[in-house]
Amino acid sequence: MATVKLLSDEEAAPEARAVFDDIRASRGTDYVNNFWRALAHNPDELTDVWARIKRVMAPGALDPLTKELIYIAVSAAHGCGYCLHSHTASARNKGMTPEMHAELLSVIAMASRTNALATALQVETDDRFLA
Amino acid sequence: MATVKLLSDEEAAPEARAVFDDIRASRGTDYVNNFWRALAHNPDELTDVWARIKRVMAPGALDPLTKELIYIAVSAAHGCGYCLHSHTASARNKGMTPEMHAELLSVIAMASRTNALATALQVETDDRFLA
Amino acid sequence: MATVKLLSDEEAAPEARAVFDDIRASRGTDYVNNFWRALAHNPDELTDVWARIKRVMAPGALDPLTKELIYIAVSAAHGCGYCLHSHTASARNKGMTPEMHAELLSVIAMASRTNALATALQVETDDRFLA
Amino acid sequence: MATVKLLSDEEAAPEARAVFDDIRASRGTDYVNNFWRALAHNPDELTDVWARIKRVMAPGALDPLTKELIYIAVSAAHGCGYCLHSHTASARNKGMTPEMHAELLSVIAMASRTNALATALQVETDDRFLA
Amino acid sequence: MATVKLLSDEEAAPEARAVFDDIRASRGTDYVNNFWRALAHNPDELTDVWARIKRVMAPGALDPLTKELIYIAVSAAHGCGYCLHSHTASARNKGMTPEMHAELLSVIAMASRTNALATALQVETDDRFLA
Amino acid sequence: MATVKLLSDEEAAPEARAVFDDIRASRGTDYVNNFWRALAHNPDELTDVWARIKRVMAPGALDPLTKELIYIAVSAAHGCGYCLHSHTASARNKGMTPEMHAELLSVIAMASRTNALATALQVETDDRFLA
Numbered sequence: 001m002a003t004v005k006l007l008s009d010e011e012a013a014p015e016a017r018a019v020f021d022d023i024r025a026s027r028g029t030d031y032v033n034n035f036w037r038a039l040a041h042n043p044d045e046l047t048d049v050w051a052r053i054k055r056v057m058a059p060g061a062l063d064p065l066t067k068e069l070i071y072i073a074v075s076a077a078h079g080c081g082y083c084l085h086s087h088t089a090s091a092r093n094k095g096m097t098p099e100m101h102a103e104l105l106s107v108i109a110m111a112s113r114t115n116a117l118a119t120a121l122q123v124e125t126d127d128r129f130l131a
Numbered sequence: 132m133a134t135v136k137l138l139s140d141e142e143a144a145p146e147a148r149a150v151f152d153d154i155r156a157s158r159g160t161d162y163v164n165n166f167w168r169a170l171a172h173n174p175d176e177l178t179d180v181w182a183r184i185k186r187v188m189a190p191g192a193l194d195p196l197t198k199e200l201i202y203i204a205v206s207a208a209h210g211c212g213y214c215l216h217s218h219t220a221s222a223r224n225k226g227m228t229p230e231m232h233a234e235l236l237s238v239i240a241m242a243s244r245t246n247a248l249a250t251a252l253q254v255e256t257d258d259r260f261l262a
Numbered sequence: 263m264a265t266v267k268l269l270s271d272e273e274a275a276p277e278a279r280a281v282f283d284d285i286r287a288s289r290g291t292d293y294v295n296n297f298w299r300a301l302a303h304n305p306d307e308l309t310d311v312w313a314r315i316k317r318v319m320a321p322g323a324l325d326p327l328t329k330e331l332i333y334i335a336v337s338a339a340h341g342c343g344y345c346l347h348s349h350t351a352s353a354r355n356k357g358m359t360p361e362m363h364a365e366l367l368s369v370i371a372m373a374s375r376t377n378a379l380a381t382a383l384q385v386e387t388d389d390r391f392l393a
Numbered sequence: 394m395a396t397v398k399l400l401s402d403e404e405a406a407p408e409a410r411a412v413f414d415d416i417r418a419s420r421g422t423d424y425v426n427n428f429w430r431a432l433a434h435n436p437d438e439l440t441d442v443w444a445r446i447k448r449v450m451a452p453g454a455l456d457p458l459t460k461e462l463i464y465i466a467v468s469a470a471h472g473c474g475y476c477l478h479s480h481t482a483s484a485r486n487k488g489m490t491p492e493m494h495a496e497l498l499s500v501i502a503m504a505s506r507t508n509a510l511a512t513a514l515q516v517e518t519d520d521r522f523l524a
Numbered sequence: 525m526a527t528v529k530l531l532s533d534e535e536a537a538p539e540a541r542a543v544f545d546d547i548r549a550s551r552g553t554d555y556v557n558n559f560w561r562a563l564a565h566n567p568d569e570l571t572d573v574w575a576r577i578k579r580v581m582a583p584g585a586l587d588p589l590t591k592e593l594i595y596i597a598v599s600a601a602h603g604c605g606y607c608l609h610s611h612t613a614s615a616r617n618k619g620m621t622p623e624m625h626a627e628l629l630s631v632i633a634m635a636s637r638t639n640a641l642a643t644a645l646q647v648e649t650d651d652r653f654l655a
Numbered sequence: 656m657a658t659v660k661l662l663s664d665e666e667a668a669p670e671a672r673a674v675f676d677d678i679r680a681s682r683g684t685d686y687v688n689n690f691w692r693a694l695a696h697n698p699d700e701l702t703d704v705w706a707r708i709k710r711v712m713a714p715g716a717l718d719p720l721t722k723e724l725i726y727i728a729v730s731a732a733h734g735c736g737y738c739l740h741s742h743t744a745s746a747r748n749k750g751m752t753p754e755m756h757a758e759l760l761s762v763i764a765m766a767s768r769t770n771a772l773a774t775a776l777q778v779e780t781d782d783r784f785l786a
Contacts, residue, residue, distance in 0.1 A: 263515070263517055264514050264515050264516045264517055265513075265514055265515050266514060293521070295519045295521075295522075296516050296517060296518070296519050297507070297510075297511055297514075297516050300511075300514045300516045301510060301514070307510070311506065311507060311510070314503065315503055315507070318496075318499045318500055318502075318503045319500070319503070322492070322496050323490060323492035323493040323495070323496050324462075324493055324496045324497065324500075328459055328462065329496070329500045331455075331459065331463055332462055332463060332466045332497060332500045332501065332504070333500060333503070333504045335463045335466040335467050335470075336466050336467075336469070336470050336500075336501055336504035336505060336508065337504055337508055338467070339466075339467050339470030339471055340470055340504075340505070340508040340509075340512070341512075342508040342511055342512050343518065344511040344512075344516045344517075344518050345504070345507060345508050345511050347518045347519075347522040347523065348518075348519070348522055350522075351521075351522050359454060361453070361454035362454040362455055364454070365449075365453050365454050365455045365460070366455065366463065368449045369449055369450070369455075369460045369463045369464060369467075370463065370467055371449075372445060372446055372449045372450070372464070373463070373464045373467035373468055373471075373476070374467060374471070375442065376428070376442060376446070376476060377467065377468055377471040377473040377476050378471075379428075379432060379438070379442070380428055380431075380473055380475040380476050381471070381472075381473050381475075382396075383395050383396055383397060383428075383431045383432070384394070384395050384396050385395045385399075385427050385428050385431045385475045386394055386395055386427060386475075387427070387474065387475050387478045387479075388426045388427050388478075388479070390424070390426075390482075391426075391478040391479050391481075391482050392478065
């Protein structure tokens with residue numbers, strides 16, 4: 001259970017309800033997931049996060065699926081269970097195959113391993129990486 | 132400075148030197164970076180990490196550049212400075228443009244923000260993400 | 263479920279039970295929450311944590327509510343669900359309003375975002391911050 | 394050294410330079426610190442972070458100094474050295490006394506200790522915290 | 525629930541089933557725990573993790589119980605609930621007494637506290653530690 | 656550079672100087688390392704940390720060297736550079752051989768890898784680990 005009540009459409013402030021409506025319209029679904037309903041206690045943050053995430057995750061120099069894979073990687077390193085479930089679902093919706101998922105996890109595992117080794121050893125950065 | 136001496140070719144055990152040689156051959160360079168020279172005190176780990184990283188980062192369902200972007204994302208979340216410098220350099224070598232770098236950072240920043248919110252609110256995972 | 267059994271008053275060692283009694287007296291309640299019952303397997307740590315937390319969270323240069331907000335911020339960054347639930351409850355008991363909670367979360371989200379950016383970019387500290 | 398060049402006013406794009414100018418005007422100083430100069434490679438993120446941080450850190454239900462203390466707490470838990478230096482300086486500018494700094498650190502240390510214990514023990518959340 | 529289906533012996537690929545069989549033989553049990561069944565979607569990673577963990581956790585300069593204590597310490601710092609439950613069970617199987625568990629937790633708590641203080645203060649490393 | 660001045664014996668308050676003296680006496684050295692000199696701005700925390708660390712790191716159900724190895728593991732996972740340098744030095748003083756150091760690092764790397772996988776997959780804990 002969340003530390004706040006999940007707000008229904010009726011309970012949410014008009015500014016928050018407008019975000020719910022835009023989520024529905026943008027995604028072509030009636031469903032608004034729990035994250036947004038919890039965040040609706042803070043309509044300013046809700047509005048800003050939603051506007052920003054639409055912009056950041058849009059196609060650009062990187063395609064939307066690649067962006068979802070990066071999102072999963074960050075969420076795994078931070079241990080955010082909610083984020084892992086929701087963005088793994090998003091990545092599948094955007095075309096992540098089981099093979100891509102498997103390779104994503106192997107890269108995350110590899111980076112976690114060498115991150116730990118480089119940190120534990122406090123390896124100094126090579127001059128050539130600083131050039 | 133690292134917590135161990137960086138081993139030169141002469142100081143490294145034969146098993147470690149063989150890895151140094153394979154790094155040079157695989158990358159077409161004479162340079163072996165500090166991470167491997169620090170890890171050479173542990174030839175078993177060195178050999179295993181190098182063999183695994185070659186396999187994991189090879190082209191597959193995901194291309195090598197996408198894998199480097201994921202590596203940077205994990206390293207940022209773990210705060211590994213060495214890893215960020217070395218894999219940002221690798222990503223550039225594999226074709227990461229300034230525009231791609233900028234978008235990568237915006238996705239990392241976005242995920243860090245929503246990870247923090249979902250965690251601080253302890254949002255429960257929607258049933259539909261568990262199906 | 264915890265990795266250890268939660269100890270009842272009857273099961274706890276006398277040193278641990280004395281802490282349970284002091285928790286009840288200090289808080290004016292009969293309830294001793296799970297954290298203390300799990301920690302009771304280690305009476306030395308239990309006694310020391312309880313003595314220290316009473317001292318650290320007492321009014322001083324910072325008021326107790328501000329200290330709870332800081333506690334929530336640290337717990338969010340560490341991803342400790344138990345701590346987030348218990349200290350969000352404590353903060354409400356000490357006067358945290360929904361508006362304060364909303365702003366707390368926005369600061370946590372902001373810091374998480376710029377922490378990620380400064381780390382991913384490995385920005386060097388300005389001399390003037392070191393003066 | 395950062396993974397990107399710190400951009401001077403001359404090197405920055407007009408959109409980024411406008412942010413630099415607003416930083417100077419808002420703070421009443423000629424100095425633009427390194428974080429913003431590194432972020433200037435990504436004018437969209439720079440503009441958005443700056444606009445958001447001005448809004449989030451403004452006086453509200455929480456005062457600006459309390460917000461800086463929360464920022465330091467998050468930055469400590471994430472291990473962001475740059476952020477710790479810059480926000481410790483900001484907190485001092487906004488009135489943090491040595492006594493407040495000492496208590497802030499004691500709360501951060503306390504939370505880190507109990508976060509670790511609750512996590513290592515995997516203590517289940519009490520029903521009453523979920524009510 | 526995991527983000528992937530836990531694979532039964534019948535559902536797993538032959539390479540993954542061979543790992544399941546080796547887990548059973550090595551441990552003298554019929555039970556294969558959930559981690560391996562989730563990882564079986566990625567037979568290459570499954571095979572490599574299992575081979576490596578057998579080698580790393582074997583008796584050497586450090587005994588297997590000490591290695592489990594270190595594993596728990598890392599898992600606590602990363603907040604991995606699954607890992608804490610499974611490796612606390614393993615440590616008990618290898619002889620961890622309640623007294624050892626209590627002291628392990630006190631060291632983890634101590635380190636988390638001083639890690640937070642040294643980081644928040646950004647203490648510079650003494651020259652003598654670098655010699 | 657630290658976010659606070661490192662205090663000399665002359666600058667430290669009497670309560671802090673008494674801790675410095677006890678550090679010297681306990682360790683049989685004239686040297687007081689930077690961590691304690693930074694922490695001396697907060698004599699209450701300094702006194703409490705020093706008293707607690709002496710007790711927690713003393714021989715008990717676990718020997719002092721094993722405790723240092725656990726300390727290093729936690730410090731690596733938290734990315735505390737100061738702590739890694741100082742506790743790697745301590746561990747060597749207490750008898751950590753290069754072979755033990757190598758195996759310690761391999762266990763840290765292994766745990767970091769499986770922590771990442773179990774978290775990314777959100778594997779549910781087996782009932783038998785909860786019994």
